[in-house]
Each structure stands twice: as structure tokens, then as C-alpha cells.
Amino acid sequence: MTAFSGSTAAAHGFSLIRREPRAAMAWAALSAAATVLVAWGAGQGAGVHAVTIAVDLLASLAITGAALRAWTRPDDRAFAYVRLGRDEQRLLVCAVAALAPAVLVLAVLIRMTPTPPLLAGTILSLGVWAWYALRLIPAGALSVRDRALRLGEAWAASRGLGVKLGLAVFLTFVFIVLSAMGLGLVTLILQVLVTVAQGAKSLASPGPVMNLVSAALAGGLASVGLVLWAGIGVSVVSPPTPDQDAA
Numbered sequence: 001m002t003a004f005s006g007s008t009a010a011a012h013g014f015s016l017i018r019r020e021p022r023a024a025m026a027w028a029a030l031s032a033a034a035t036v037l038v039a040w041g042a043g044q045g046a047g048v049h050a051v052t053i054a055v056d057l058l059a060s061l062a063i064t065g066a067a068l069r070a071w072t073r074p075d076d077r078a079f080a081y082v083r084l085g086r087d088e089q090r091l092l093v094c095a096v097a098a099l100a101p102a103v104l105v106l107a108v109l110i111r112m113t114p115t116p117p118l119l120a121g122t123i124l125s126l127g128v129w130a131w132y133a134l135r136l137i138p139a140g141a142l143s144v145r146d147r148a149l150r151l152g153e154a155w156a157a158s159r160g161l162g163v164k165l166g167l168a169v170f171l172t173f174v175f176i177v178l179s180a181m182g183l184g185l186v187t188l189i190l191q192v193l194v195t196v197a198q199g200a201k202s203l204a205s206p207g208p209v210m211n212l213v214s215a216a217l218a219g220g221l222a223s224v225g226l227v228l229w230a231g232i233g234v235s236v237v238s239p240p241t242p243d244q245d246a247a
Contacts, residue, residue: 031220138236
């Protein structure tokens with residue numbers, strides 16, 4: 001069995017994008033549409049905005065589930081692997097299981113008076129949570145593969161991989177940050193072109209169209225991030241070989 005590599009795991013999502021370009025384009029379109037919907041809903045009142053955020057969450061679950069199905073059940077390829085069903089419910093449970101401890105800790109700490117011991121305790125608590133969350137990274141891939149919730153199995157599968165998983169998450173984060181910076185530059189160039197075309201004298205107000213364009217680009221990038229995140233979990237379950245990632 002191929003040894004797990006943090007750097008290989010961080011890039012494993014790109015092998016799926018190369019293998020399934022049409023599906024990846026569909027996921028990007030879905031994520032872009034959901035993000036645009038959230039941007040539009042921000043100006044429509046709290047109730048509408050909450051609904052659009054819920055839709056965006058469902059889209060993220062659907063894209064993550066689709067990527068995991070493409071890896072673990074490649075024959076289930078209808079509708080670009082996108083579903084909203086039991087797999088997505090299990091992914092939501094996995095996400096809640098990973099994030100809930102941090103939310104609970106922060107909810108308690110923000111109600112307390114800041115002190116140096118409290119700050120140290122917060123850092124320690126978040127460090128423990130980060131290790132715990134890293135250990136649960138394979139849960140989504142295992143749950144989709146087996147069509148059953150696999151939190152305990154994920155904990156066992158990630159034993160001894162904490163540092164390597166941390167490296168994979170860090171490298172993925174760096175890629176997303178650098179891509180977001182590039183995306184910001186592209187958006188600025190588009191904004192300048194639109195401003196010049198309209199004869200405006202200021203870039204201060206990008207306008208509703210540019211806001212939606214920026215949201216669509218951000219949504220497309222978010223779909224790549226979801227695929228990369230899914231790829232880390234898949235790499236724990238079945239570490240890719242150099243030949244697979246080059247394919």
C-alpha cells in the first residue's frame with residue numbers, strides 16, 4: 001500500500017478535475033450560481049438572505065458528495081455525480097461532528113473576561129480541536145464509499161497521520177489564498193475596464209453587475225477548494241500513486 005503523503009494529498013483533487021473536466025465544470029457552475037444567489041440575497045432582507053445561505057450550504061454538500069462519489073463510486077456518474085440524498089446527510093453529520101467542539105468552546109469563551117490564562121487556554125483548546133478535526137478528515141470519503149456513517153473508522157484510518165494531514169490542509173489553504181489573490185486581481189482589472197467603458201471617474205462603487213461577477217468567480221474557486229478538501233480524505237482511504245495523479 002502506498003504511504004500517505006501530505007503534499008500528494010493536497011494536490012489529489014486536481015487529478016479528479018483532469019479526469020472529470022465536464023463534471024468539474026458543472027460543479028463550478030453550481031457553486032457560482034449558489035454564491036451569486038447569496039450575494040443577491042444579502043440585499044433582500046434577513047429572511048431571504050438566510051434562505052440563500054442555506055441553499056449555498058446544500059450546494060457545497062452536493063459538490064463535496066459528487067467529488068467523493070466520483071472517486072469512490074465512479075459508475076454513479078449521472079448528473080455529474082451531483083445528488084442531494086443520504087450521502088449528503090452523512091457528510092453534514094461529519095461536518096457537524098468535526099466543527100461542533102470548536103463552536104462550543106468559542107461560544108463559552110466569548111462570554112468570559114479576557115485574561116492571559118484564558119488566552120492560553122483558548123489556544124490550547126483550539127489546538128486540541130484542530131488535531132481532533134484532522135483525525136476526522138477521512139470520514140466523508142469512508143461514509144460515501146460505504147453508504148454508512150463512518151466516524152469511528154475515520155479515526156482509526158487517520159491514526160499517526162496528524163502531521164501529514166496538517167501539511168495537506170495547510171498546502172490547500174495556501175493554494176486557496178493565492179488563488180483568491182489572483183481572483184481579486186482579475187476582478188480589479190474587470191472593474192477598471194467596466195469603469196472606463198462607462199466613463200466613470202471612480203472605482204469606489206463597482207456596481208451590482210460587478211458584485212455578481214465577483215461572486216460567480218469566487219463560487220467557481222470555492223468548488224475547486226471543495227474538491228481539494230475531498231481529495232485529502234480520499235487520499236487517507238486510498239493513497240494515490242504517482243501514476244494515478246499524473247493520469
